[in-house]
Amino acid sequence: MRKSTKIAAVGILTAGLVLTGCAPDQSGGDEGTGGNTPVNVGMITSITGPLATYGEAYRHGFEAGLDYATGGTGEIDGIDLTIEWVDDQGNPDTAVNQSKDLIGQGFQILAGSAASGVALQVSEQAAQNNVLFISGPAATDPVTGINDETFRSGRQTYQDVATAATFLDDLEDAKIVVFAQDNAFGQGNVDSVEAVLGAEGADVESILVAEDATEFTPFAQQIRSADPDLVFVAWAGATTGAMWEALAQQDVLSDTTVVTGLADRASYQAYGPGTGDIDFLNHYFPGVTDNEAAQAMDAYLEEAGHEADLFTVDGFVAAQMLVHAITEGRGDVDAMITALEGWSFDSVKGTLTIRAEDHALIQPMFHVGMVEEDGVWVPELLDTVDGESVAPPVAED
Numbered sequence: 308m309r310k311s312t313k314i315a316a317v318g319i320l321t322a323g324l325v326l327t328g329c330a331p332d333q334s335g336g337d338e339g340t341g342g343n344t345p346v347n348v349g350m351i352t353s354i355t356g357p358l359a360t361y362g363e364a365y366r367h368g369f370e371a372g373l374d375y376a377t378g379g380t381g382e383i384d385g386i387d388l389t390i391e392w393v394d395d396q397g398n399p400d401t402a403v404n405q406s407k408d409l410i411g412q413g414f415q416i417l418a419g420s421a422a423s424g425v426a427l428q429v430s431e432q433a434a435q436n437n438v439l440f441i442s443g444p445a446a447t448d449p450v451t452g453i454n455d456e457t458f459r460s461g462r463q464t465y466q467d468v469a470t471a472a473t474f475l476d477d478l479e480d481a482k483i484v485v486f487a488q489d490n491a492f493g494q495g496n497v498d499s500v501e502a503v504l505g506a507e508g509a510d511v512e513s514i515l516v517a518e519d520a521t522e523f524t525p526f527a528q529q530i531r532s533a534d535p536d537l538v539f540v541a542w543a544g545a546t547t548g549a550m551w552e553a554l555a556q557q558d559v560l561s562d563t564t565v566v567t568g569l570a571d572r573a574s575y576q577a578y579g580p581g582t583g584d585i586d587f588l589n590h591y592f593p594g595v596t597d598n599e600a601a602q603a604m605d606a607y608l609e610e611a612g613h614e615a616d617l618f619t620v621d622g623f624v625a626a627q628m629l630v631h632a633i634t635e636g637r638g639d640v641d642a643m644i645t646a647l648e649g650w651s652f653d654s655v656k657g658t659l660t661i662r663a664e665d666h667a668l669i670q671p672m673f674h675v676g677m678v679e680e681d682g683v684w685v686p687e688l689l690d691t692v693d694g695e696s697v698a699p700p701v702a703e704d
Contacts, residue, residue, distance in 0.1 A: 344638035345387035348629065349409035351402050351429060352419035352443060354394035357518075357544045360571060361421040361618050365443050366392070368615070368622025369419075371607040375600060375623070376630035383633050392419075399424040406432040415439060415638055418460070418625050421618070423447035423491035430457040439632065439643050441625050444618040447495040452665030452702025456640070458647055459668050460625035461618065462590045464492070464541075468499040469697035470588040470672040471539065471566045472507065474690065479508035484533050486526070487541040489515035496541035504539075521546065523553035530559050540567035548577040555579040569675050571617040575684050582677045582684050589673040591620045591656060592686045601655045620655045624668075627654060628661075660694070665702040669694040 350369070353362035377383060391409070395402035402425040406417055410432065417433060418441040420426035426445035433440035434454035442450050442459040446467065450459055472478070485500045487493030497513045505511045512533065516526055523546075530538060538559065542550055547570065554560055560581030569587040578585060589595070593605075593615040604623055608615055628647060636643030649663035660669040674690040 345389065346383075346416065346633050346638045347389045347409075347412070347414040348391070348416040348418065349406070349414045350390060350392045350419040351395050351405050351409075351417055351425070352392070353397045353421040354392065356394075356396035356398070358397045358421040360573065360616075361444050361543075362394075362419070364571065364616040364618040365419065365421060365622035365625075367608060367611070367613045368604065368619035368624075369626045370611070370622070371604045371619070372623035372626030373630065374607050375603045376627045383630055384637075386633060386637065388633070395420070395422070395425055397422040397425065399428040403428045403432060410436045410438055415640055416441070416629065416632075416643075418629065419443045420445045423450075423495060426450050426459075427453070427491065430454060433457055437640050439640050441628055443625060444621045445492075447491045448499060448699065449495070451667045451699060455644060458628065458661060458666045460628055461621035462668065462670060462672065463699060464495040464499045465503065465699035466670070466672055466697045467541075467568055467588055467590070468496070468503045468539070469699075470674065470692050471586070472503055473692050473696065474586060474674045475504075475537065475566065477507075478504050478537075481509045481536040482534070483509045483511045483537050483539060484530055484535040485511065485513040485539045485541065486530060487513065487515055488518050488543070490518055492543060493541055496539070500539050509537075518544075521549065523550045524557065527553040527557035527559055530554070530563070531557055535563060537564045537566060540565060542567070543570065547574055551578050555581055560584060569617075569677075569686060572614070575677070575686070578677070578684070583679065585677065587675040587677065587686070589675040589686070591617060592673070592675065593619075595673055595675075595686075595688055596656060598653070598655070598657065600653060604655055624654050624659065627652060658694075662698070662701070667699050667702070669698050672697055 353359050393405045406429050416439045420429055420442050421444045423445040426442040430440055430453045433456040440457045444461045446464045448464050451463055483504055485497045487496050493515055501511045514526055514529055566586045569589040632643035632646050635646035647661050651660040657671045662669055671694050672692040675686050676689050677684045678687045
């Protein structure tokens with residue numbers, strides 16, 4: 308049996324409060340024994356709230372990645388390591404207060420953001436206080452290159468959109484409608500579609516919907532009235548099913564080319580009868596790769612009673628980055644930043660590279676279709692898109 312990590316949570320105390328776990332003293336002595344500076348890591352992510360399932364998948368992946376990166380020991384070269392899980396509930400203000408509290412306690416590393424708004428706010432705290440920040444599933448493009456202290460363990464919106472561009476027809480003079488939620492994630496998709504597809508000659512418009520909206524028929528009718536050549540849908544959270552149902556009922560799926568990102572397992576049956584006609588760009592789905600890291604992750608999750616999901620790999624990668632940074636930098640923030648810049652490593656999706664200039668994470672992406680098997684929809688890999696071909700432009704200072 309694989310030796311499990313010694314960093315384990317004890318449970319949620321109260322919504323918005325701390326979920327804690329720490330490794331026992333691995334140095335065999337007092338703080339600093341052997342010249343090792345203790346390292347404290349604050350994992351600020353969604354444990355409750357609208358993105359709780361994303362936070363859960365990230366956490367499972369992080370635990371698997373820590374096991375993999377430490378050879379099953381949960382230990383990093385004898386360094387005393389404390390990992391504290393904090394529930395931001397997807398609220399940027401809550402996350403800012405939590406990051407300030409952790410930094411005030413001497414935490415050198417923050418990680419885990421599932422919400423784009425959270426990532427942007429925590430990155431500011433990281434820069435102001437010189438702590439390392441490894442953003443999680445949050446996809447908004449401005450996180451890349453925002454400051455020296457901020458990295459990301461997942462993909463960004465530009466990579467999503469650029470992936471779509473690799474399997475769409477010529478976009479010259481095509482009319483594109485971006486249908487998205489009116490939040491940082493949705494607005495980031497609009498900006499990226501304009502930057503990527505607009506640059507190829509497409510005419511890009513947007514229809515943005517309030518996050519608390521529950522009735523989507525009027526918006527589906529608005530899409531039909533716009534008569535687009537292509538609809539780029541960017542959506543996340545609990546209203547996904549209702550949104551797709553409205554698009555199907557208003558014949559948007561049957562009459563229009565629709566492109567969207569393939570979301571988590573729970574969404575696979577939510578696209579309705581038109582599912583097979585949708586082109587899916589994809590960051591990760593379970594089983595899309597079968598390399599050493601993927602096999603190790605799946606084995607660890609199976610033993611723990613979990614399954615891989617959309618953002619499990621983001622947690623896995625975060626753990627690999629964390630172990631590498633601490634091993635090389637030993638808790639010194641500037642040294643950990645230097646260790647991560649330009650680092651290439653093998654992970655679940657294949658070879659990843661942290662671009663030194665702006666900390667973009669260059670990674671493979673996937674073109675996916677959905678096929679029906681035994682009455683349920685399952686993802687099918689159509690093509691693997693090379694990471695360099697969809698790399699975002701270098702972010703300017």
